[in-house]
Every structure is written in C-alpha cells, then in structure tokens.
Amino acid sequence: MTVPHIVGSSVPRKEGWDKVTGAARYVDDMVLPGMLYGATVRSSIARGKIRNISFDPSIPWGEFVVVTSKDIPGKNCIALILDDQPCLVSETVNHPEEPILLLAHPDRHKLRKAVDAVAIEYDPLPSIHSIEESERKSTIIWGTDNILKSYLVEKGDVDSVWKEAAHIVEGEYSTGAQEQLYIENNGVIADYDPEHGVTVWGSLQCPYYVHKALMTLGGLPENKIRVVQMETGGAFGGKEEYPSMIAGHAALLAIKSGRPVKIVYDRMEDMVATTKRHPSRTRHRTAVGKDGKILGGEIEFTIDGGAYATLSSVVLSRGTIHAGGPYHWPCVCIRTKAVATNTPPHGAFRGFGAPQSLFAMERHMDRIAHVVGISPVEVRRRNFLKPGQSTTTQQVIREEIDLHHFLDRALELSDYAAKKKRFAEENKIGARKKGIGIAAFLHGAGFTGSGERYLNSLVGVEAAADGTVHVLVSSAEFGQGTNTVLCQIAAEALGLPYENVAIAQPDTTVVPNSGPTVASRTAMIVGKLVQSAAQGIKQTLVKTGLLGDNYAPRQFRAACAQYIAANETLKSYARYEAPGNVYWDDEKYRGEAYAAFAWAVYVAEVTVDLTTYAVSVDDFVALQEVGKVINPVLAEGQITGGVAQAIGFALYEKVLWQNGRMLNNQMTNYIMPGSLDLPPIRVFFEELGNVHGAHGAKGIGELPMDGPAPAILSAVEDATGVPFRSIPLLPEDLFEALHDEPMEQDFSPSTRGRA
Amino acid sequence: MNTSAGRNTKCEISFTVNGEKKRVLVHPMERLLDVLRHELELTGTKEGCGEGECGSCSVLLDSMLVNSCLVPVAQANGASIITIEGISTRDLVKPLQEAFLECGGAQCGICTPGMILAAVHLLEKTSAPALADIREGLSGNLCRCTGYMQIFEAVASAARRRVAK
Numbered sequence: 020m021t022v023p024h025i026v027g028s029s030v031p032r033k034e035g036w037d038k039v040t041g042a043a044r045y046v047d048d049m050v051l052p053g054m055l056y057g058a059t060v061r062s063s064i065a066r067g068k069i070r071n072i073s074f075d076p077s078i079p080w081g082e083f084v085v086v087t088s089k090d091i092p093g094k095n096c097i098a099l100i101l102d103d104q105p106c107l108v109s110e111t112v113n114h115p116e117e118p119i120l121l122l123a124h125p126d127r128h129k130l131r132k133a134v135d136a137v138a139i140e141y142d143p144l145p146s147i148h149s150i151e152e153s154e155r156k157s158t159i160i161w162g163t164d165n166i167l168k169s170y171l172v173e174k175g176d177v178d179s180v181w182k183e184a185a186h187i188v189e190g191e192y193s194t195g196a197q198e199q200l201y202i203e204n205n206g207v208i209a210d211y212d213p214e215h216g217v218t219v220w221g222s223l224q225c226p227y228y229v230h231k232a233l234m235t236l237g238g239l240p241e242n243k244i245r246v247v248q249m250e251t252g253g254a255f256g257g258k259e260e261y262p263s264m265i266a267g268h269a270a271l272l273a274i275k276s277g278r279p280v281k282i283v284y285d286r287m288e289d290m291v292a293t294t295k296r297h298p299s300r301t302r303h304r305t306a307v308g309k310d311g312k313i314l315g316g317e318i319e320f321t322i323d324g325g326a327y328a329t330l331s332s333v334v335l336s337r338g339t340i341h342a343g344g345p346y347h348w349p350c351v352c353i354r355t356k357a358v359a360t361n362t363p364p365h366g367a368f369r370g371f372g373a374p375q376s377l378f379a380m381e382r383h384m385d386r387i388a389h390v391v392g393i394s395p396v397e398v399r400r401r402n403f404l405k406p407g408q409s410t411t412t413q414q415v416i417r418e419e420i421d422l423h424h425f426l427d428r429a430l431e432l433s434d435y436a437a438k439k440k441r442f443a444e445e446n447k448i449g450a451r452k453k454g455i456g457i458a459a460f461l462h463g464a465g466f467t468g469s470g471e472r473y474l475n476s477l478v479g480v481e482a483a484a485d486g487t488v489h490v491l492v493s494s495a496e497f498g499q500g501t502n503t504v505l506c507q508i509a510a511e512a513l514g515l516p517y518e519n520v521a522i523a524q525p526d527t528t529v530v531p532n533s534g535p536t537v538a539s540r541t542a543m544i545v546g547k548l549v550q551s552a553a554q555g556i557k558q559t560l561v562k563t564g565l566l567g568d569n570y571a572p573r574q575f576r577a578a579c580a581q582y583i584a585a586n587e588t589l590k591s592y593a594r595y596e597a598p599g600n601v602y603w604d605d606e607k608y609r610g611e612a613y614a615a616f617a618w619a620v621y622v623a624e625v626t627v628d629l630t631t632y633a634v635s636v637d638d639f640v641a642l643q644e645v646g647k648v649i650n651p652v653l654a655e656g657q658i659t660g661g662v663a664q665a666i667g668f669a670l671y672e673k674v675l676w677q678n679g680r681m682l683n684n685q686m687t688n689y690i691m692p693g694s695l696d697l698p699p700i701r702v703f704f705e706e707l708g709n710v711h712g713a714h715g716a717k718g719i720g721e722l723p724m725d726g727p728a729p730a731i732l733s734a735v736e737d738a739t740g741v742p743f744r745s746i747p748l749l750p751e752d753l754f755e756a757l758h759d760e761p762m763e764q765d766f767s768p769s770t771r772g773r774a
Numbered sequence: 775m776n777t778s779a780g781r782n783t784k785c786e787i788s789f790t791v792n793g794e795k796k797r798v799l800v801h802p803m804e805r806l807l808d809v810l811r812h813e814l815e816l817t818g819t820k821e822g823c824g825e826g827e828c829g830s831c832s833v834l835l836d837s838m839l840v841n842s843c844l845v846p847v848a849q850a851n852g853a854s855i856i857t858i859e860g861i862s863t864r865d866l867v868k869p870l871q872e873a874f875l876e877c878g879g880a881q882c883g884i885c886t887p888g889m890i891l892a893a894v895h896l897l898e899k900t901s902a903p904a905l906a907d908i909r910e911g912l913s914g915n916l917c918r919c920t921g922y923m924q925i926f927e928a929v930a931s932a933a934r935r936r937v938a939k
Contacts, residue, residue, distance in 0.1 A: 031875040038883030039871040039890060041818020041858030048817035200918050202822040202830055203884040252820070252884025253918050286823045498882030498919045656878040656924050663921030686827035686916070694912045694922045 075136035093238030161359035175350025184306035203252020206283030209269035216243025232263035256367030294366025301379030338372025381729030456733025463613030464718025486576025539718025546713030555591030646717035661723025792860025802848035829915030858887035879928035881919035
C-alpha cells in the first residue's frame with residue numbers, strides 16, 4: 020500500500036475550519052423555539068440551615084418557573100462517586116454559592132432582578148475554611164472526621180532508615196487553588212417531553228457522566244436521557260463533573276415548564292460557583308545518604324476538597340501516586356488525605372493532584388541538594404528511577420527510559436551550565452537577578468490502578484456505503500485534538516486518506532460509552548480501541564471476500580457498498596481489555612498504577628526584578644517522552660498550552676478567599692498569562708513508544724501542568740537565594756520575603772525558618 | 775436614532791454590519807455583543823468575560839478593534855461593523871485562517887474569532903510585524919489553550935505569505 024503514514028503527521032484539525040471562521044456551534048449559539056432562560060439562586064453564607072425563603076411581591080412571580088429541591092423527581096444528588104452532593108439545597112447549606120432554587124423566564128433581563136428578589140434567611144452554623152481548621156476537627160462538617168478520603172502507600176520499612184541517614188531533610192510545601200478559566204463559561208440547554216425524556220446539549224467533557232447523573236436526579240431510565248456535547252470552548256477538567264450539576268438544573272426547569280431551558284453562566288458566576296484545583300499541603304521528611312541518595316522517607320500529602328466528596332478521592336489518588344516523583348525510593352511511607360472545608364467543592368483540573376504533589380517533591384529535591392551540598396542537577400541524577408527499579412507503589416519500570424539522557428538533553432537545549440555560571444557572576448550587581456531552574460517529573464496516563472477495568476470502555480467504528488468511516492466515541496473534543504487524533508488512528512488502521520474518516524458528534528443515542536475525556540487517556544486508551552475497531556471493519560470485509568489484504572480507497576468503498584447492500588450496516592466495536600501483566604491492589608495501594616508513564620525534564624529561566632518584585636520567565640525548555648507523537652503540531656500545542664497554564668499557577672493566578680467564597684471572581688482581578696507575559700516555550704519530544712497505546716502513544720494532556728511551577732521556583736531560588744515553598748508566588752510575596760530581613764542577609768539555604 | 779425614547783423603551787439603531795445595512799429596534803444600552811448574537815444571529819462573536827478583558831467578543835467598529843461587550847449599541851449607531859462572519863469572506867483573511875490551522879493556532883476555538891480579528895487589524899496596520907508587534911497586537915485577546923506560541927507563528931506565517939505575494 021502506498022498511502023503515506025497519517026499517524027505522526029500534522030494533519031489539520033478536523034473541526035478547524037469551523038473554528039477559524041466562527042461557524043463552530045457552541046451551546047450559547049443554539050436557540051430552541053419557546054426557549055426559556057434559567058438562573059440559579061445561591062447561598063450567601065458558608066454553612067447554616069435555611070429558615071425561610073421569601074419572594075419580593077414586586078416581581079410578577081406567575082411569569083416565572085420556580086424549582087426547589089421538592090420538585091426533584093428522583094434523588095436529590097449529583098451522582099458521581101459518593102452521591103453526597105445535593106443538586107439543590109433542601110435544608111443545610113454547606114458552602115457559599117450553593118444552589119438553592121432555580122428560576123426560568125423567557126426574558127433573560129428579567130431573570131437577574133428576580134434572582135435578587137428571592138430572600139433567604141438562615142440559621143448560621145460554624146464553618147471551616149482551611150486544611151488546618153478541618154484537621155482540628157473542632158467543627159465537623161463532613162462524616163465523622165472531615166476526611167473525605169485517605170490513602171496509605173507503604174514500601175519497605177521506613178523506620179529502619181533514619182539511623183543510617185547522613186541527613187534528615189524536612190520541608191513543607193503548599194499550592195493554591197487555581198481556576199480552569201476556559202474562555203467559554205459553563206452552559207447547557209435542556210429539553211423535556213414525556214415520550215423522549217430529557218435531552219441536554221452542553222459544553223462538557225464526559226457525556227456519560229451527565230447521563231448517569233440525570234438518570235438518578237430525574238428518576239428516569241437509560242433510554243429517557245440523551246446527552247449531546249456541543250463544541251466546547253475549553254475545559255481543562257473544569258467541565259468534567261460540573262456539567263452534571265448545571266445540566267441537572269436545566270433539566271429540572273425543563274421538566275417543570277415543559278419548555279427548553281438554557282442556562283449559561285456569566286464569568287462571575289462561573290468563577291465563584293464552579294470547581295477549582297485543590298489547594299494542597301505536602302510535608303516531606305527524608306533520610307538521605309551523604310552522597311545525596313534518598314534512603315527513604317515519609318510524605319504527607321493533604322488536599323482541600325471543599326464541601327462535598329465529588330472527585331476528591333481520585334484527585335487524591337493521582338496526587339498520592341505521583342508524590343515520589345521520578346525517583347527511586349528504597350522505602351517510603353506516603354500518607355494522604357482529602358479534607359472537607361466549607362468552600363465550593365474543588366474538582367478536576369489538568370494534572371489532577373499530580374501538579375500539587377510533584378511541586379512539593381521537586382522543591383524538596385532542591386532542598387536536599389542544598390543540605391547535602393550538591394547541585395540541583397546532581398541530586399536528581401543520583402536518584403532517578405532506572406529500568407528494573409520500582410516506583411513508590413512498587414510498579415517495576417519495564418520500559419527502557421533513560422532519565423539521565425533526558426536531563427542531559429534538556430540542560431544542553433537550555434544552555435544550562437553556561438547560563439548558571441554567567442548569572443551567578445552578573446547577579447553580583449544590579450537590581451535584576453537572573454536564575455535558571457529545573458524540574459524532572461512523570462505523569463501516568465489513563466485511569467489509576469484498576470480504573471480502566473471498571474470503565475470497561477467501548478468504541479465503535481462505522482463505515483458507510485460511500486466508503487466514509489465514522490468514529491463513534493463519547494470522547495469529547497475541547498481543544499486537545501480528540502477528533503483529529505482518533506480520525507488519524509482510524510485512517511491509518513484502514514489505509515484510508517484522513518479526509519475519508521470523520522468523527523460522530525458525541526451524542527449518547529449515537530455513540531457508545533468510551534469513558535470520560537479525562538486523565539490523558541484519550542490517545543492512549545481510546546485510541547487503541549479505535550485502532551482495534553477500525554481493524555475489525557477491515558477484517559469483516561476481508562473475511563467476507565469483498566476486499567483483499569491490499570486495497571485502494573475506491574476498492575474499500577466498493578466493498579463497503581456491497582457489504583451494506585447485503586447487511587444494512589457495517590459497524591465494528593472494540594472493548595477495553597486490561598493488559599495481562601497489570602496488577603493493582605486497591606486495598607494496599609500497590610502495584611501497576613498506570614499502564615504507562617510519560618517522562619519530562621523542564622528548564623525555566625527567570626528574571627527577578629528587585630525594584631518591582633516581578634518575576635518574568637525569559638526562556639522555557641520543555642523536553643518530554645510521550646511515546647509516539649501522533650500529531651506533532653497538536654502535541655506541541657498541548658505542551659505550550661499546559662506550560663502557559665502552569666506559569667499562571669506559579670506566578671499569576673491567586674484565588675482570594677473570604678469565608679469560603681472567591682473574592683476575585685473576574686478576569687480583571689484573577690490574572691492569567693496574556694500574550695506579553697510568556698517566554699518562548701520551546702518544546703522537544705523523545706519518542707520511546709509504549710506497548711499499550713495506539714501506535715505506542717502515551718498520554719500527553721496533563722503532563723505539562725506538572726513541571727513548570729517547581730522549575731520556575733527553582734530558578735527564582737537561583738536568582739535570589741530564597742527557597743520559596745508556596746505558590747502562587749506573587750510580587751508581594753517576594754517583597755515580603757526579601758524585606759523581612761536586612762537586604763545584606765545571606766539567603767543561603769542553610770538559613771532555617773522562612774521560605 | 776430616536777433619542778427621545780424613555781429609559782426602558784427601545785429605539786431604532788441603524789448600522790452597517792459586514793457590508794449590509796441593518797436596522798434593529800433595541801434598548802440603547804444593550805451591548806453590541808448581544809445585538810450581534812441575538813438580533814442578527816451572528817454567533818461567531820463570543821462572550822468570554824463580559825468586561826473587556828478577554829477579547830473573545832472583538833469586532834471591528836469603523837476599523838477600530840473593540841470589545842463588543844463594552845459597547846452600548848447606541849454608540850454603534852451609523853457605524854460600520856465587521857464580525858468574524860464578514861471578515862471570513864475577505865480574500866486576504868483566508869491565508870491567515872489557513873495559517874491558524876497549519877500552525878495549531880486554534881484549539882478549543884472560542885477565542886479564535888476574536889484572535890483572527892485582532893490579527894487582521896494588526897496585519898492591516900503592519901505588513902511585516904516583528905514578534906514583539908504580534909505579541910502587542912494580540913495582547914487584548916486571551917487564549918487559555920495554546921500558550922500563544924502557535925498563534926504567534928500563525929500570524930507571522932500569514933504575514934510572510936502576504937509579503938511573498
């Protein structure tokens with residue numbers, strides 16, 4: 020066959036032309052006849068009992084559809100993992116901005132006034148707003164101990180290592196909440212009629228999550244719920260679980276009114292009420308040999324889950340498994356927990372716990388380097404995982420990764436050694452201090468542990484009589500390139516031009532459940548299933564004698580036409596099968612945590628301006644091994660985009676809280692990087708391949724979120740001598756740290772205390 | 775425009791949108807963004823923040839690049855407005871859109887119409903923009919997906935193609 024390879028080439032994005040011409044249809048671009056607009060009345064307090072709800076008589080309430088928890092036909096919860104989050108508060112408010120009541124009206128201008136005209140009186144209860152307050156347990160807001168979930172990972176006997184240690188290095192590190200800040204706010208339209216049930220069109224990542232949640236909420240059977248994903252204007256995890264909530268609200272209003280209802284949040288509502296990245300605190304206590312080798316240690320990782328369990332258990336799981344970084348721990352004890360506070364639940368955001376625990380690990384490696392008296396490069400070199408060694412969960416590294424080579428290449432690409440030397444010299448004078456820093460890390464692709472087995476994903480490929488092929492998956496496109504990459508894989512498997520393959524719009528009446536579009540699983544897990552299903556089409560045609568082993572697209576078309584004339588449809592499905600050698604123990608949290616890890620070394624170069632206290636990132640090298648790169652342009656875009664978000668996480672994006680409510684819920688005062696704020700982000704790939712993924716692909720989407728923050732803080736330390744241990748690191752934090760003590764003070768790392 | 779209308783009454787606004795004369799009966803303080811999207815069904819112009827920070831609602835108003843979420847429609851009376859739908863029909867814009875596709879300048883696509891308008895505005899003023907000009911020219915438009923690198927590349931590539939012609 021002479022068809023050139025489609026996998027590995029930068030074919031244009033499937034829906035790209037619609038996007039660059041403004042023709043792409045997002046949910047807010049859709050209007051249905053007779054449609055109402057919906058709005059949400061939310062709690063003004065962090066915790067308390069609702070005493071009374073009254074309606075201002077100046078509003079003509081008869082024109083409005085009003086829904087309370089009493090109108091819920093099924094169970095009042097957002098079904099996800101524990102089903103502890105209500106769709107609408109019935110008695111007790113557990114966080115600010117919690118949905119209490121829903122309104123709908125044909126005129127969206129009249130809605131806002133009506134929302135303000137609903138007065139809710141409360142009997143307040145004490146509330147808690149930090150990890151420390153939650154741990155104190157003087158107020159219990161969830162379960163019996165405020166603990167949403169905990170894990171314990173044990174490898175070897177940590178108690179025995181302390182006496183052998185040349186150094187015992189301790190450190191505490193923390194990360195703040197971060198808003199996903201997709202540019203398209205959350206939104207859905209719901210429609211209802213008794214015959215077909217509920218249909219929802221929305222901006223979302225996981226059609227079948229919404230489907231499941233609506234069955235529970237509406238008390239409806241599977242076939243009375245239809246969920247359709249519209250073009251989605253960014254998600255980053257922020258549209259993983261939350262769409263079930265807003266879809267539930269629109270569906271309740273649609274059921275009550277019998278009319279279609281659109282709810283699209285404005286920016287302020289989206290920021291104040293929906294999920295963010297979990298704030299975290301990590302404590303390390305590490306036994307280190309005099310050569311800088313880790314002998315063993317204890318890691319305590321705690322995340323703030325907010326008021327309900329939602330996805331915290333799985334975010335915690337990923338954070339737990341990544342807490343040891345890409346290093347060899349002969350023995351380790353990792354204790355982790357997600358605690359409840361009276362803030363809106365924190366949720367999925369690119370990286371999903373790993374950016375938090377890896378930030379701590381990487382800052383701690385720099386600390387170990389200082390204590391031992393070796394360089395940040397050397398401490399990593401001496402502790403890197405090697406093939407044959409095992410991770411903290413005792414997963415043996417079977418692939419031939421060479422982290423030393425990745426490190427060498429990243430150092431070379433960034434001209435690390437020369438710059439480090441030059442900056443040390445130049446920093447002796449002037450108010451602009453330059454620094455260079457590194458981070459090494461890994462990111463597991465796919466669901467954790469036995470997760471993929473439970474998901475049991477199903478993928479379809481359908482051929483039409485004209486020889487065009489449709490990929491049928493519930494995997495959603497929201498910028499990452501799902502449509503394109505999966506079509507490339509199907510085209511390659513069938514030996515067809517890319518143009519002959521299309522992807523079906525995710526619609527639960529059309530596509531099977533190929534799992535949620537999360538966890539860097541789409542290219543690797545779903546891609547492999549698409550490849551198998553596509554091969555199934557070919558096998559069917561070959562087996563029935565309609566097609567030879569080698570064929571041209573026109574012969575494929577003729578074969579499809581013949582097959583369909585005789586059999587009506589030509590479809591092939593593939594279901595996930597766990598690789599034989601994957602072993603995972605959910606009880607002991609031990610075994611093969613992920614089918615594959617991607618690996619990376621990032622280098623950041625910064626300038627710290629001691630006049631303005633601003634940190635600017637001047638250059639950024641991102642080197643990673645992600646298996647086969649299916650589409651180089653899209654892959655590079657995943658990395659540059661992730662690095663940009665992570666620069667925001669490190670230096671710009673600070674959520675200001677007041678009693679559990681976000682105060683700066685506007686783009687004006689929650690600052691994300693703009694076009695003038697970012698360095699050149701230089702992206703380099705290593706491709707080792709991976710036995711599990713399609714064509715050897717691994718996950719890529721979340722990886723770039725993990726490394727930039729620690730690399731940047733390492734560079735800031737190089738520039739200023741201050742080992743900062745918390746992000747976001749804003750100019751005021753730098754000012755405070757550098758002025759707490761006289762400017763002549765030696766900020767050498769041996770200085771104990773702050774930072 | 776009938777300015778004698780009371781606070782809550784609608785008034786007639788006339789303007790040219792994408793080369794066509796349009797007349798709408800709307801509240802004078804209605805946002806231009808909403809009039810474009812709801813009255814004229816030009817949904818390519820997107821709302822991101824509603825406060826002039828993100829640039830997703832960018833349109834050209836008498837050749838100026840503006841955030842249509844900050845423009846009361848009364849202010850657009852008599853003006854000529856170009857949206858993404860109108861600009862897409864211009865020959866000069868096609869190579870820019872192609873460059874966005876080739877270079878990976880569009881991911882989720884929600885900021886893309888605004889980015890394209892900002893880029894056109896820049897390329898009309900500066901035929902061969904340096905990287906610093908591109909960064910500056912797009913500084914009113916936020917993108918959360920790309921990290922901007924591939925957008926810069928797309929704009930630079932479109933400018934090169936134009937110069938080559």
